[in-house]
Amino acid sequence: MPRPIRKKIIAIVEAAHLRRLVDLMQGCGAAGLTVIDGREGYGVTGDWTREGVFEAVEMKIVHTVVNAQTADAVFEKAEVFFRRYPGIIYAHDVEVVRGERF
Amino acid sequence: MPRPIRKKIIAIVEAAHLRRLVDLMQGCGAAGLTVIDGREGYGVTGDWTREGVFEAVEMKIVHTVVNAQTADAVFEKAEVFFRRYPGIIYAHDVEVVRGERF
Amino acid sequence: MPRPIRKKIIAIVEAAHLRRLVDLMQGCGAAGLTVIDGREGYGVTGDWTREGVFEAVEMKIVHTVVNAQTADAVFEKAEVFFRRYPGIIYAHDVEVVRGERF
Amino acid sequence: MSDAIGLALINLTTPAVLFFALGIFAGVARSDLSIPQAVAKGLALYLMLAIGFKGGAAVAEVGLSYTLLLAALAGVLLSFSLPVVAFALLRAFTKVDRATAAASAAHYGSISVVTFVAGSEFLTLTGLVWSGHMVAVLAIMETPAILTGLWLAGRASKGPDPEARPELIREVLLNGSVVLLIGAFLIGWASGPSGMARLDLFVNGLFQGFLCLFLLDMGLVAARRLNGARKLGWSGAAFGIVMPLIGAFAALPLAWLIGMTPGDAAALMILSGSASYIAVPAAMRIALPEADPSVYLTLSLAITFPFNLTIGIPLYAGVASAVLGG
Amino acid sequence: MSDAIGLALINLTTPAVLFFALGIFAGVARSDLSIPQAVAKGLALYLMLAIGFKGGAAVAEVGLSYTLLLAALAGVLLSFSLPVVAFALLRAFTKVDRATAAASAAHYGSISVVTFVAGSEFLTLTGLVWSGHMVAVLAIMETPAILTGLWLAGRASKGPDPEARPELIREVLLNGSVVLLIGAFLIGWASGPSGMARLDLFVNGLFQGFLCLFLLDMGLVAARRLNGARKLGWSGAAFGIVMPLIGAFAALPLAWLIGMTPGDAAALMILSGSASYIAVPAAMRIALPEADPSVYLTLSLAITFPFNLTIGIPLYAGVASAVLGG
């Protein structure tokens, strides 16, 4: 039996801007969302690592499984967001159960 | 050269029920599996965050790369599991190396 | 509007060998990369968990979004790497914004 | 009367209570002040290790008497029976469903280690002597309530998942806080005064400081849980204040019956009036996933704990010494 | 002169400074020595709690005088105005862009808690008495500089994202370190000598040890930031040493004007000469994402902090006591 298809969106965002990105996604209709701590990394704006007492430049990984329509809304707003703030956003299809949840 | 295709299954599950979900997946034949700590999130049953001394309502992210047959077995059992417990499960195709491992 | 497609590569690697894998990926041209701490897991070489003071056998999750060409280069080198060291590597397509970044 | 108010004021100006208030303030004002989870857990482990060890060392000094047995019996009785009262009240006066009511009820039969820790410091401060063996009673009271809670829930809901049973049994019998409390108690007892001499600074000298830091975190966590209070409504919130009073005052006649000293009676009232927020929620998540954790965590952490910390403890101490002190 | 060198030598051989040096060495040599982030944060919380509490307890003992008001005014003035100087210097002598210059400037108006902590220990060690209320001044000086920084940036860049405003305001008013410092100060004040008696071992006995461990971590972090120093160039690095001198010596006439004791004047110089590395960077990430954090973190952590810790503190103390000590 084929399972329903939804979009998984993943964004990597600075801790300092996490709250706003989560609000943005929730505002677009994401019914659920999970954040994970990053440990270290690098990108075009330099590298970072979890250490010391200063957290704002650490990265958080945000992921949310949503339907196609919500995904488009998120992408549209997030593009503007990531034009200003460091980080990336991308998406791909996933098979889910209980498809009505998303 | 095309790489072999396998299924990656991702489940988000409460810490209190992690042990059982891992056993379920191992029982279905998952040859390997990795668990990651969640930091915060929300879903239909409310929101949560890692804090204080009480861990049971935190979410863990379980991920396992398996062959198609194992994936079906996991999905079948997990559907029942997630009817009772909070969390989600979903899957998608991935290209692997050393395909015989999975 | 269709979004550009890139490859997301995910590798699970022992903390003791993380530095070398990151260098390998950067050497292949990965313009960005994010590492996440694992919590626990098992595979063909046994199980592990984050605990105590000894970190070297813990697993780290490395993920990088790259273009197809870089992905091939990474896979080629990583196959040799993972022939010796524990862990896995796999990839799948993702839709991105600002495709020129990767 | 003025004595009671005096006691209450002394309590309210101890650094520990003030740091809890600071945590509540910072949480409600949504400051970004936060304590890493690993640190909070480390502090909780320290507090359990220290209180257990101190209790055991005290027993090593004065010896164990049959009063421990009586106190333990009283504690077990309270832990088993109070959830029935709590369940009846919740079902009668609030709208929470059966599973949630049963799970919440279990919290009130069990105990809160930090409430006891803060309470015992208050007793010492005000000169009420309590016995080291009350720490063993504390540990013994942690889990019986879980069984009553499951029994209350089981009569209606589908009951705990059979596959969860082994985990649940382990949670009840080998819960980390019970193991550490009892273990440290036995170690304190076994290593006696010479052990105490070597750990004195650690378990006594630092105790207040680490307690302050831990209560700061409790305040932050409780404040975030306050949001859940709206869901409870007025009747739910009232339950969170009335139930500890019931628990504490149910302990008083038992304490009198078994001839406890005022200090021990106050300690038993504090235990009986307190609500679990570590052991029981963990067991309830495993056994009753249908029960809404935001209800029982809010009740225990954001209503009953602050009530006991600020008003309950001096009240119970005042009553115990007034009634039994004569 | 030889006196000043004597002071500097005393400072350089305190365990705290030596552990900082060890951290720098381990970091530069790329040893795998590392301190878990949760532990580092826990230590920072401890230091803020302890210094706040000690300040408050000292005020409880000697009473509060109008000198606190004057000191606070001086502090606020310095915090507001120093970023203007810093900004002008950065724009004139280095190549950093406007947003980065504004963000960096804000760091130098604000203060560094650990510099103050290390400085106050040094003052005590060398017999210079400072008032507990300087801790309140410390907390008050943390955030005015942020406003100046934003104003400096806003005249050119697009300014802070309007959606970030609520968060930014909270960061300025309810920054975790300000809340904890002020809170612990008030608690120390309210609970007075009896509170101090109970927390003495915690806030005094352990202080040096936890400071050593924390400075070890600061050294490790600073060493990793040193890589960023190349980006700064010589003029940037020079700024990181000249600016604390300007800040400290700007405080001296103010201290004299309001009749501060040499000890308090030294404390104000230390505050004024220090650069924030917790509160301001957090606010700047939110408000000015265009500003390059590797510039301001390198300046503050890897240049100014080590300079103050090793040379600045004894220098300011020596000057304050020479000029005002008479």
Place this chain on the structure above:
Amino acid sequence: MSDAIGLALINLTTPAVLFFALGIFAGVARSDLSIPQAVAKGLALYLMLAIGFKGGAAVAEVGLSYTLLLAALAGVLLSFSLPVVAFALLRAFTKVDRATAAASAAHYGSISVVTFVAGSEFLTLTGLVWSGHMVAVLAIMETPAILTGLWLAGRASKGPDPEARPELIREVLLNGSVVLLIGAFLIGWASGPSGMARLDLFVNGLFQGFLCLFLLDMGLVAARRLNGARKLGWSGAAFGIVMPLIGAFAALPLAWLIGMTPGDAAALMILSGSASYIAVPAAMRIALPEADPSVYLTLSLAITFPFNLTIGIPLYAGVASAVLGG
């Protein structure tokens, strides 16, 4: 004889050993008691900082003599040579492959900081005086064994990945625990009695308490490693007990030869008999990924460490004072 049993009993009832036993119990019984990794690491850092500092401060007081040089030479000799014995035994009596045998062997040439810490506390408790400079010997003995292990492995396996070489060299020379131990030792030495006065409470007063908490965690970790013991079989397990005895008793003649005091000889025996579980495993993961970590971690953590903690330490101390005690 009865004296030795007396010593063993004293050792077995110290709080530290009892907390280790509690950890083992909780782990074997699969209690959910656990200590956050960040806390465990913080405690390990503390223990290394404190033992290093105390050693250095002791040297500052009594001065350094050429005996340190002799002791260091003895230590280096043991560290280099014991792995050869261990390797031969493992290959002769167990079925572990060459790489795993070589990696395990390296552990037994190196040392365990916590075994030394527990042992030195025991020596102090029983009145055997040991020199502060033995802490330097401890640090010096950590890594020579790694080279022998690599040499043993290299003769057969493909040898370490050339790309891993820089990392490996850093691990050998700049291993975090070596850097911290040596650094704290030098700081303790440099800051002398005045530094000790300021850190006394931290490095002495708290030491037993933090050691108890750390050993509780060691017990939990060791218990989980016990599962791996089945893989080892009887001969493997026996190796984990025989090898520390060989190591300790190999140190005795050397200690006699260089005229060590009974206390220092006991310390050298403890070092020589202990097996690394931080520095060496980390190096072995990098250099010999083929070697099975569950073998060497089980041997070191779950067999040799508990043996030394309970039986080895009092035995070595008893023998050293009987043989050299005059």
